[in-house]
Amino acid sequence: MSQNLIQAADLSLFGADPLWLVLLKVVAIFVILVLVTLITIIMERKVVSWMQWRVGPNRVGPNGSLQSLMDGIKLALKEEIIPRTADRAVYWLAPVIACVPAFMTWAVIPLGPEVSIFGTTTPLQLTDFPVSVLYVLAIASVGIYGIVLAGWSSGSTYALLGGLRSSAQMISYEIPMGLSFVAVFLYAGSLSTSQIVEAQTQTWYIILLLPSFLIYVTAMVGETNRAPFDLPEAEGELVGGFHTEYSSLKFALFFLAEYINMVTVSAMATTLFLGGWRAPWPFSLWDGANSGWVPMIWFFGKIAAFLFVFIWLRGTLPRLRYDQFMKFGWKFLLPVSIAWILIVAVARAIRNEQALDLQQAVQAYGLPLAGLLVLYWLFEEFRDRRKERLAAESAKTDAVVEFDPFAGGHPVPPMPGQSLPSASANSLPAQES
Amino acid sequence: MEFAFWICAILAVVGALGMVFSKKAVHSALFVALTMLNLAVLYAVLEAPFLSMVQVIVYTGAVMMLFLFVLMVVGVDSSDSLTESIKGQRVPALLGGAALGVILVGLLGNVVTYNFGLDSATAAADGNMQGLANLIFNRYLFAFEVTSALLITAAIGAMVLAHREHHTPRPTQRDLAEKRFLSGRHPGSLPAPGIYARHNAVDTPALLPDGTMSALSVPKPLASRGALKAVDIAAGEEVSALSRGEAVITSQSTDQVEG
Numbered sequence: 252m253s254q255n256l257i258q259a260a261d262l263s264l265f266g267a268d269p270l271w272l273v274l275l276k277v278v279a280i281f282v283i284l285v286l287v288t289l290i291t292i293i294m295e296r297k298v299v300s301w302m303q304w305r306v307g308p309n310r311v312g313p314n315g316s317l318q319s320l321m322d323g324i325k326l327a328l329k330e331e332i333i334p335r336t337a338d339r340a341v342y343w344l345a346p347v348i349a350c351v352p353a354f355m356t357w358a359v360i361p362l363g364p365e366v367s368i369f370g371t372t373t374p375l376q377l378t379d380f381p382v383s384v385l386y387v388l389a390i391a392s393v394g395i396y397g398i399v400l401a402g403w404s405s406g407s408t409y410a411l412l413g414g415l416r417s418s419a420q421m422i423s424y425e426i427p428m429g430l431s432f433v434a435v436f437l438y439a440g441s442l443s444t445s446q447i448v449e450a451q452t453q454t455w456y457i458i459l460l461l462p463s464f465l466i467y468v469t470a471m472v473g474e475t476n477r478a479p480f481d482l483p484e485a486e487g488e489l490v491g492g493f494h495t496e497y498s499s500l501k502f503a504l505f506f507l508a509e510y511i512n513m514v515t516v517s518a519m520a521t522t523l524f525l526g527g528w529r530a531p532w533p534f535s536l537w538d539g540a541n542s543g544w545v546p547m548i549w550f551f552g553k554i555a556a557f558l559f560v561f562i563w564l565r566g567t568l569p570r571l572r573y574d575q576f577m578k579f580g581w582k583f584l585l586p587v588s589i590a591w592i593l594i595v596a597v598a599r600a601i602r603n604e605q606a607l608d609l610q611q612a613v614q615a616y617g618l619p620l621a622g623l624l625v626l627y628w629l630f631e632e633f634r635d636r637r638k639e640r641l642a643a644e645s646a647k648t649d650a651v652v653e654f655d656p657f658a659g660g661h662p663v664p665p666m667p668g669q670s671l672p673s674a675s676a677n678s679l680p681a682q683e684s
Numbered sequence: 685m686e687f688a689f690w691i692c693a694i695l696a697v698v699g700a701l702g703m704v705f706s707k708k709a710v711h712s713a714l715f716v717a718l719t720m721l722n723l724a725v726l727y728a729v730l731e732a733p734f735l736s737m738v739q740v741i742v743y744t745g746a747v748m749m750l751f752l753f754v755l756m757v758v759g760v761d762s763s764d765s766l767t768e769s770i771k772g773q774r775v776p777a778l779l780g781g782a783a784l785g786v787i788l789v790g791l792l793g794n795v796v797t798y799n800f801g802l803d804s805a806t807a808a809a810d811g812n813m814q815g816l817a818n819l820i821f822n823r824y825l826f827a828f829e830v831t832s833a834l835l836i837t838a839a840i841g842a843m844v845l846a847h848r849e850h851h852t853p854r855p856t857q858r859d860l861a862e863k864r865f866l867s868g869r870h871p872g873s874l875p876a877p878g879i880y881a882r883h884n885a886v887d888t889p890a891l892l893p894d895g896t897m898s899a900l901s902v903p904k905p906l907a908s909r910g911a912l913k914a915v916d917i918a919a920g921e922e923v924s925a926l927s928r929g930e931a932v933i934t935s936q937s938t939d940q941v942e943g
Binding site for chain 2: 338340341380381382385386388389390391392393395396399400402403411414415418419422425429442572639642643
């Protein structure tokens with residue numbers, strides 16, 4: 252608890268900026284996000300083309316690097332087509348709702364330590380408060396409205412199906428995402444992003460809490476509707492999904508929101524598990540690596556690594572079937588994350604109460620527990636399979652038994668696997684006769 | 685603080701009224717979301733950040749989203765019927781609403797004039813989260829556990845109600861594939877019609893590797909109307925010969941193509 256007190260004092264760094272500095276930070280975050288989006292799009296096209304043995308965009312600018320800028324201008328100048336069946340107000344509102352929260356999240360992302368801007372010492376973060384990770388989750392859940400409303404207001408079946416899918420998908424994957432944060436909160440003793448970074452001075456949480464990290468990384472791909480979880484816009488099934496009926500600048504806003512969300516979840520993964528702006532190992536030996544403006548390099552480098560993985564996934568994996576995707580989220584990710592939180596909580600409690608070494612605690616309680624859980628899961632899995640096999644076999648043998656419409660002396664419907672005798676033979680008069 | 689109050693309070697009331705007066709169910713749901721977001725901002729202003737964020741995550745993000753999910757299935761064009769189904773409910777409803785309003789204004793006004801925000805309580809408890817956690821997991825632990833048991837019961841009840849027993853095992857992906865192949869029909873997606881310089885259209889059958897035309901690649905009605913534009917036979921034969929490796933492209937055949 253004393254740890255929490257120290258950290259509560261640390262938050263006083265925030266909220267003391269003069270107005271001009273706040274505005275400067277807001278504008279800087281906006282500019283950074285738009286630039287990062289442009290870079291991400293060109294990076295995606297170049298990396299995917301590299302993975303597919305082709306050149307990719309190579310006409311505009313040096314080595315095609317201005318292609319996404321030009322595409323953005325083209326997109327904004329295109330003709331706008333609004334379907335007649337659209338609900339105009341909501342149709343107009345949806346891209347705004349999708350886009351604004353995407354920017355808002357970055358208010359609490361720590362980009363670096365304290366620096367001096369025009370003589371004012373300030374952290375490289377717009378603001379922070381005791382629940383800023385919850386703020387990120389809350390804002391993300393508002394952003395889903397944009398997609399869902401876009402699907403609904405278009406007045407088109409494909410868009411509606413995409414919207415329905417995305418609402419179900421994002422709610423489902425928000426749960427494992429939130430649960431993967433819990434272990435981090437337990438270790439950091441705080442929900443504020445700057446303090447979580449502070450708490451990772453010694454060890455990054457990816458090492459301490461690897462399962463949480465893996466759950467988060469899976470959930471973040473589902474949360475951003477990216478391949479292989481891009482079911483809301485599955486081209487093969489839904490044309491374009493929720494944005495089928497959108498064109499011009501409104502479509503561009505959805506595009507922008509999707510890419511900013513990618514960057515945001517990467518930034519959250521960096522902050523929560525990869526030490527935020529702290530330098531990775533060989534560089535951390537240099538004293539200057541964690542002070543001043545230098546840490547922004549590490550921060551954006553880590554984000555770029557996540558973005559590369561996003562693109563890699565898209566270039567490699569086929570899209571999941573919808574029911575498989577849901578099954579994975581609810582029947583695998585959710586129980587695994589709950590079990591993991593249980594283990595972490597027990598480890599923390601033991602450490603707090605008995606002052607046991609963490610390693611000892613994990614060895615004494617966590618590992619046997621984890622082993623039991625894995626065994627139980629395997630047992631369930633095999634039992635299910637056996638059940639399915641038996642059911643399939645019995646269905647096959649049942650089908651052989653012929654349908655008796657008066658089994659037991661009463662008129663009865665056919666059992667599963669049996670079929671009614673063909674109707675034309677006895678009840679309906681045949682046309683020829 | 686008062687500045688934020690006047691903005692958010694007005695927006696929250698607008699949302700509440702909009703919810704009552706809008707004709708489409710989805711618009712109503714959106715207005716409720718607006719009200720909830722403004723309430724969340726008010727909580728934050730009153731130094732209750734945790735409650736504020738939970739309000740957004742749980743109510744705006746999950747509960748309203750599920751409402752919206754159900755409403756969306758109803759479709760974009762539908763609006764509720766405005767005929768009154770319960771006769772004579774208006775006067776009692778108005779009276780009851782007014783009574784509730786008086787009670788709320790009286791009670792809340794009383795509370796607000798005495799105690800404004802959670803500043804002092806938060807300071808006394810070493811932080812908003814810490815104070816809440818202390819209360820929930822010490823003083824109100826039993827109530828918390830009972831509530832969670834209730835919620836779990838409700839969740840299980842919902843699952844039981846929505847559960848549908850399968851009499852036969854669900855066909856797996858493998859079963860479906862086997863069935864598709866055993867049916868004897870074309871198992872995959874049909875071949876696309878031929879795309880040629882002269883006939884860039886669905887009425888031109890695709891050529892199979894041996895040079896014959898694929899009947900599957902063109903719509904049946906077109907074929908029965910005799911509206912198909914076959915690729916000319918010479919080209920077909922040439923392709924066929926090429927596929928067998930018997931012919932090479934000669935200058936003559938190139939001329940033919942160009943001509």
